[in-house]
Amino acid sequence: MLHRRIYQFVIVYFLGLTFLFLIKYVLNLSDYVIPSPQEIWHTACRVFARYLLDVMDTVSVAIIGHILSICLATIVGIIGRLTTWVGSFIKVAAYNIQAYPIVAVAPIIFILLGDGLSSRLLIAAMICYFPLLLSFIGILSEPVGHIEHFYDVTERMSWQLQVKIRAFENMNKLTTVIVGSATLAIVGTIVAEFIAASAGIGYSIRIALYQSDLAKILIALFLIGIFTSLYLTCLEWLGYLTRKRWDRN
Amino acid sequence: MIANPKNIILACIAASILAAFSSGGCGKKADKGLEEVTYRLKWLFNISVVGDLYTDVHGIFAYRGLRVTIKEGGPERDAIKELELDHAQFGVASADQVIRALSKGAPVVVIAQLFQANPLQWIYRPEKTRIEGPEDLKGKTIGITYGGNDETIMRALLSKYKIMNNEIRFFSVRYDYTPFYEGEVDLWPIYQNAEGVVIGEKLHKAGEQVSFFNPDKFGIPFVSNSVITTERMLKERPGTIRDFISALLQGWREALDPANKEKAVATIHRFDRDTPIKIIRKQLAATRMLMKPSPEIEIGRIDVEAWKQTERIMLEQKLIPGPVSVEKILGGVHRFRDHRSEIRSRRSEVGDQKSEIRSQKSEVRNQKSDLRPLISDLYSFN
Numbered sequence: 001m002l003h004r005r006i007y008q009f010v011i012v013y014f015l016g017l018t019f020l021f022l023i024k025y026v027l028n029l030s031d032y033v034i035p036s037p038q039e040i041w042h043t044a045c046r047v048f049a050r051y052l053l054d055v056m057d058t059v060s061v062a063i064i065g066h067i068l069s070i071c072l073a074t075i076v077g078i079i080g081r082l083t084t085w086v087g088s089f090i091k092v093a094a095y096n097i098q099a100y101p102i103v104a105v106a107p108i109i110f111i112l113l114g115d116g117l118s119s120r121l122l123i124a125a126m127i128c129y130f131p132l133l134l135s136f137i138g139i140l141s142e143p144v145g146h147i148e149h150f151y152d153v154t155e156r157m158s159w160q161l162q163v164k165i166r167a168f169e170n171m172n173k174l175t176t177v178i179v180g181s182a183t184l185a186i187v188g189t190i191v192a193e194f195i196a197a198s199a200g201i202g203y204s205i206r207i208a209l210y211q212s213d214l215a216k217i218l219i220a221l222f223l224i225g226i227f228t229s230l231y232l233t234c235l236e237w238l239g240y241l242t243r244k245r246w247d248r249n
Numbered sequence: 250m251i252a253n254p255k256n257i258i259l260a261c262i263a264a265s266i267l268a269a270f271s272s273g274g275c276g277k278k279a280d281k282g283l284e285e286v287t288y289r290l291k292w293l294f295n296i297s298v299v300g301d302l303y304t305d306v307h308g309i310f311a312y313r314g315l316r317v318t319i320k321e322g323g324p325e326r327d328a329i330k331e332l333e334l335d336h337a338q339f340g341v342a343s344a345d346q347v348i349r350a351l352s353k354g355a356p357v358v359v360i361a362q363l364f365q366a367n368p369l370q371w372i373y374r375p376e377k378t379r380i381e382g383p384e385d386l387k388g389k390t391i392g393i394t395y396g397g398n399d400e401t402i403m404r405a406l407l408s409k410y411k412i413m414n415n416e417i418r419f420f421s422v423r424y425d426y427t428p429f430y431e432g433e434v435d436l437w438p439i440y441q442n443a444e445g446v447v448i449g450e451k452l453h454k455a456g457e458q459v460s461f462f463n464p465d466k467f468g469i470p471f472v473s474n475s476v477i478t479t480e481r482m483l484k485e486r487p488g489t490i491r492d493f494i495s496a497l498l499q500g501w502r503e504a505l506d507p508a509n510k511e512k513a514v515a516t517i518h519r520f521d522r523d524t525p526i527k528i529i530r531k532q533l534a535a536t537r538m539l540m541k542p543s544p545e546i547e548i549g550r551i552d553v554e555a556w557k558q559t560e561r562i563m564l565e566q567k568l569i570p571g572p573v574s575v576e577k578i579l580g581g582v583h584r585f586r587d588h589r590s591e592i593r594s595r596r597s598e599v600g601d602q603k604s605e606i607r608s609q610k611s612e613v614r615n616q617k618s619d620l621r622p623l624i625s626d627l628y629s630f631n
Contacts, residue, residue, distance in 0.1 A: 195423075
């Protein structure tokens with residue numbers, strides 16, 4: 001699973017790179033517009049170690065933010081599954097807040113919380129939280145009639161059991177949503193770092209952009225891609241283990 | 250056929266349609282007469298581009314036969330890349346951008362230097378932070394944009410005055426000035442003529458004074474915004490460059506002329522609605538000082554020594570892998586002036602030749618007139 005994801009990413013990355021080189025040599029563009037393969041290689045030798053640490057920093061913040069938003073989405077999803085006023089209010093609020101672009105909200109967060117870890121974490125969580133929440137509410141408020149009916153009739157149904165049944169029956173959907181939102185968490189963290197933080201790969205990309213250094217940006221993209229693939233594979237593997245364990249039980 | 254009233258009406262309609270089209274056509278023709286070029290600025294529309302906008306709005310480009318599309322810049326915009334991709338024919342870039350691009354083989358040429366003094370300076374509160382010279386920077390928190398040219402300037406200054414990194418604190422700067430307002434940062438990098446006036450005004454209202462720390466005064470003359478084009482344009486469309494730069498510099502001269510102050514202010518206010526007119530007036534005065542610091546300095550002049558110094562700074566800080574001999578691409582006003590004087594000398598040469606021909610002609614005429622009596626004598630003899 002891991003090696004497939006990695007080599008698929010590498011193929012996509014190098015196809016993109018080839019396309020860039022094609023444009024460069026067909027249009028006879030200088031290294032300032034599109035760097036040459038040698039320049040990318042030299043830049044990689046120079047910045048690889050530093051960027052590796054930056055990406056690890058970013059991914060660690062993204063993972064924490066992702067876990068926080070999964071926990072929060074689960075709690076709110078459980079409350080929101082109720083067909084009451086609270087449930088519908090949460091849904092509407094989630095849709096509305098999701099409509100705001102993070103680049104408009106992020107500066108306010110940075111003014112209030114500074115450009116440290118907390119702001120990056122909050123933005124990462126915010127970006128992946130709302131899609132997660134909407135899916136969780138959808139999944140947890142959808143009754144699994146043929147199973148729940150039995151417990152309802154025998155009056156053994158509790159809210160914990162209801163959540164378990166609905167989560168178990170929709171495990172594939174939940175895994176897909178969590179894996180999908182993981183990329184959003186990484187993107188959110190990078191965007192936050194790009195806008196205002198002073199650490200992480202988003203911050204390094206911003207500096208490279210100021211220096212008009214596309215080679216550095218390409219190296220950063222490569223590392224982001226590799227680490228995103230690793231994280232997604234880990235999540236898929238966790239989903240697979242959970243399903244297996246529940247099947248056994 | 251024509252006598253038929255129906256045909257007359259139809260003919261009238263057709264004629265009026267033709268007339269309408271032809272008048273429209275005339276307009277287009279006039280429009281087509283203008284050469285279209287795109288000009289990518291370095292930053293958003295504000296006082297730093299007053300001359301550029303003035304030239305366009307007051308028809309100076311059109312007078313020179315150009316229709317110029319002026320595009321706003323921004324942190325993600327890079328005029329040099331756009332020139333190379335032919336998305337623009339002229340642009341504004343800072344010296345560090347140009348030198349970086351040169352080191353990577355970009356075919357860029359500088360045709361005028363806009364700011365003669367770098368507007369990028371550091372604002373501070375003199376009552377709280379006393380700064381007489383670079384030595385006073387020790388122990389202070391200095392805002393810099395990592396990767397930006399303010400970082401390069403500040404590091405060059407610190408290196409020149411042998412101030413170690415552990416003797417000062419750097420603060421990563423963004424567009425939000427809160428850390429400066431709150432006093433968390435002592436010196437904050439700004440464009441003195443634009444944000445400098447706005448922040449100064451705000452702090453003045455709060456009863457605080459502001460001063461500007463200018464590295465140029467301490468031997469770091471880092472060149473700022475310049476007008477650029479490509480080598481291809483220089484080879485293929487030298488006339489367009491000459492018309493463009495003549496118009497642009499005329500526009501800048503007019504915009505900065507105190508006699509046209511209100512016209513210039515109105516031009517900027519048309520594009521920058523958020524800045525009050527009172528502030529724009531102050532910004533214009535500050536811009537005038539940076540564009541023309543003394544009467545003998547001509548607008549658009551390229552300070553070759555400052556460019557060389559900028560290259561040296563970038564080399565010292567290893568921002569470029571090797572020397573680029575930046576002076577070779579500094580075409581500038583003087584290049585076009587040379588070109589013109591060449592044309593002028595050629596013209597005078599042609600003029601001399603013409604007058605020589607004229608004198609020869611008159612000599613021939615004189616000879617003819619000398620011959621005439623002889624001929625008439627000859628006829629009379631016959």
